[in-house]
Amino acid sequence: MLPITDFLSCTDVLDEFDSLSYHQTTHAKTYVTGLAAGRSKTVTGIAREVLPAGSDRALNKFITEYDWDEDQLNHERLEELQKHGETRWSQDGYIVIDDSVIQRTGKSLPGAGEFYDHSEGEPVWGQNLVYAFYTDEKTSYPLAFRQYEKADDEDEEDEQETKYDLAREIITELEEEVGVPADTYLFDAWFAHDSGLIEHVESHGKDWIGPLRGNRQVTYANKERRVDALEECIDKEEREVDGET
Incomplete structure (x- = not known):
């Protein structure tokens, strides 16, 4: 593969971000260019293939040691996406809350464990x-994330943030700092069950859609009853969505 002699044009927007210094911006543009166009996605491989990189030591230092505000950088990224019609968010969009395990091999990676x-x-x-x-119907992109880490021992478990805690933190950030206008949150049954997420979403005046376990107690027609008992109380009508009943 021929070496990459210049940064990709999509990285030009990083020049306008206040969260990075001049040299940090160069490293960020190197890293993004390498991830998007390079054959190797490692720091060493990117430094070898993207000629403006300089050295892999400098790029690695940027990733692991430099002092830059990753939250501010992410907020600036989201602000940039709102300047373009094809990526601008709206009230009709949805915010999906979920978690995912990314398989690794390194034993000393931050937060790595058995999940x-x-x-x-x-x-x-x-x-x-x-x-x-x-x-929404025209675009999709990540908003924010938190890394979940297991407690090292039982003494730390009481102080350990749960996935529910992290999800609530993300919602607070999106509602109070970022200001995502989407009216509706989506999450699966695991996040809907005893997580406090439903109350947290509703406290910000937003709607939510998610499956509830059959034994959950809900209030319907001024009476509290189990979800699986609602079938006897509501009218049901078959609907066809995307060719499926």
């Missing part, structure tokens, strides 16, 4: 991210 992976059906070694994703 149950639903897609694999078994525990795997990796990093566990809780994240929010924006989506």
Whole structure:
């Protein structure tokens, strides 16, 4: 593969971000260019293939040691997306709350551990991210994330943030700092069950859609009853969505 002699044009917007210094911006443009166009996605490989990089030591220092505000950088990224019609968010969009296990091999990676992976059906070694994703009929992109880390011992478990805690933190950030206008949150039954997420979403005046377990107590027609008992109380009508009943 021929070396990459210049940064990709999509990285030009980084020049306008206040969260990065001049040299940090150069490293950021190098890293993004390497991830998007390079054959190797490692720091060493990117420094070798993207000629403006300088050295892999400087690029690695930028990733691991430089003092820059990643939250501010992410907020500036989201602000940039709102300047373009094809990526501008709206009230009709949805915010998806979920978590995902990214399989890894390194044993000393931050937060790495053994997590149950639903897609694999078994525990795997990796990093566990809780994240929010924006989506509508024209675009989709990540909004924010938090890394979930297991407590090292039982004494730390009481102080350990749960995935529910991290999800609530993300919602607070999106509502009070970022100001995402989407009216509706989506999450699965795991996040809907005893997480406090429903109350937290509603406290910001937003709607939510998610499956509830059959034994959850809800209030319907001024009476409290189990979800699985609602079938006897509501009118049902078959609907066809995308060719499925």
